[in-house]
Amino acid sequence: MAQILLEMNPLELRAARLEGGRVVDLQVVPAGDGQPQEGDVFLGRVRRVDSDLQAAFVEIGAARDGYLDASDARPRSRRPLQRRLQEGQAILVQARHGALADKGAGLTMAVQLPGHRLVLTPTDSDLTVSRRIADAAERQRLRGVLAREAGDPDGGYAAQGPAGCILRTAAAGAAPAALLDEYDRLRRAWQRLQAATEVGRLLAADPLPALLRDWLQPGDAVLALDGTALAAARGWLQDFAPDTGLRLAGPADADASEALEEAVQQALEPLLPLASGARLSIVETPALTAIDLDSGSARGGASGSGALRLNLEAVTEIARQLRLRAIGGLVVIDFLRMRDPRHQAEMLAALRDTLAADPEVGQVLPFSPLGLVELVRRRRGPSLAERLLEPAAPVLRPAAAAALALRRLRAEQAAVQGRPLTLACPPDVARLLPPDRLAAAGVNATVTVDPAIPRHAPGIVPA
Structure with a gap:
């Protein structure tokens, strides 16, 4: 559990x-x-349709227009995109991923509304069951529950019936009433989205x-x-x-x-110590993420079996850190050098087995001639460091620093049993902590501005 x-x-x-x-x-x-996040739903307006790219740029109220590829337009059609969408047209879109670097969010008109046991797919009529539900009888039972809701007693899913859905792994064993109740809740949510009229408005976030x-x-x-x-x-x-x-x-x-x-805090640090004394260095760049294993104070890292032992230890932590740091794109790993091909094969198999639990990891390549391992992890938005740290230096962004100040104020408030506090912080952080925001967080505090105080170390004293 x-x-x-x-x-x-x-x-x-x-x-x-x-x-x-x-x-x-x-x-x-x-x-x-x-910034648009994966899953956000907007009523957007088509600003431009590029016939060469077969893509549309859609105004969604963000700093940059979203990007809609022809394959993500609905309803599906073989006609060119410029004959399916017109400039100025209002369309419901969902972010497939957030804005990345200097690019806008990737959009789709195939909106998905997630629940716990199923995901409503209102623009597609298909009914699919998670491949992780292996029992054929259970798959058929689940299909039958939703097929009957669509008015198709033979177990199919009527194309003209209600919105389609994806039955998730959590649907296994669920009672029909629970599935249908969730289906109805999500269908009503879709009807509310369809009633929106304000273009550029974030509808679900x-x-x-x-x-x-x-x-x-x-x-x-x-x-x-x-x-x-x-x-x-x-x-x-x-x-x-x-x-x-x-x-x-x-x-x-x-x-x-x-x-x-x-x-x-650990996921924001470039250096990560391992239990053996070895260290991982994790550095994100615009092109790729470089991970280097250093034997550090660990013993026996220079020998064949010792290097294998430390590499296997690093494999588990690398897989964990990729998830915790939300790292996406190309990842290049420099393990400790192993000359024995059997050791290389064992370590590569362990890496692939460990990463198999991560649904975002794609291809894991064999060792390169220079002894490097490359893999690709799907980018679903900014990494943790991109969200919280300034791009030019490992310094908290003002919003992250203000959130840190709120957490510490809450903890201190409990310690002083609700008595008023004074928070000292730099100007760009203080601007994000007006009295109404402090009150909404349940904090009784006054904010004072002090440019000399670093963002990561707000000063908190009793008033």
Whole structure:
């Protein structure tokens, strides 16, 4: 059984999935930064259709127009895109991925609305069942439940019936009433989206449901580290996973809160020590992420079997850090040199086996002539470092620093039993902490500006 930690304030959502007390998944989502995130739904306006690219640029109210490829336009058609979309046309679109570097968000008209047991696909009529549900009888039963809802008693899925859907792994064993109730909830949500009229408006943008949908498994429990997270999670769980345990953290849960904080801080560091004394260096660049294993203070790293031992230790941590840091694109790994082909084959097999649990990892190539291993991980948006750190230096962005200040204010507020506090921080952080935002976070504090205080070390004293 795993535990999902949730922490929310007006500036940030932080979440972690713990297995055996160890963080295996991590999400940090800044709130209201104006950047489209994967899954956001917009009523957009076609600004331009490029006949050469067979793509459209769509205004969605963000700094950069979104990019819609012809293959993502709906309904499907073999006609050229310029004959399917017109400039100025209003269309419902969803972000396939967030904005990357100098590129706008990737968009699709094939909107998907996720629940816990199923995903509604209102622009497509297909009914599909997760391949992870291997039992043929169960697959047929699930198809039958939704097929009857579409008015097709023979077990097919009528093309003219209600919106299509994808039955997720969590649907296995679910009662028909639970499946149909979730289907109806999502269908009503789609009807509300279709009624939108304000072009360029963000219609659906809540990262918490998608996070719970992707992480939650039978038997898992959710631990809210604050009241805001508790209230936000309760609504979704009541609708889609009412049997999930949910509670507010108490003094006995200090270790869980520390595990989340430690995982975030560790995932922002370029150097990561391993238990053996070896070290991983993880450096993100615009072109690729370079990972280098250094034997450090570990013993025996220069020998064949010793190098293999340290490389195998690094494999597990590399797979974990790719997930925690949300690293995407090309990854190049420089392991300790092993001359024995058997050792290379064993280590490469271990790497592939470990990465098999990561759905974003694609191809893992064999050792190159220079002894490097290359792999590709699907980029779903900015990495953790890109979200939280300035691009030119390892310094917290103002929004991340303001969220840090709020967390520390909350902790200090509890220690002084609600008495007023004074927060000293630099001007760009203070601007993000007006009185109404502090009040929304449940903090009784006054903000003072001090340019000499670093963003990562706000000063907090009793008023």
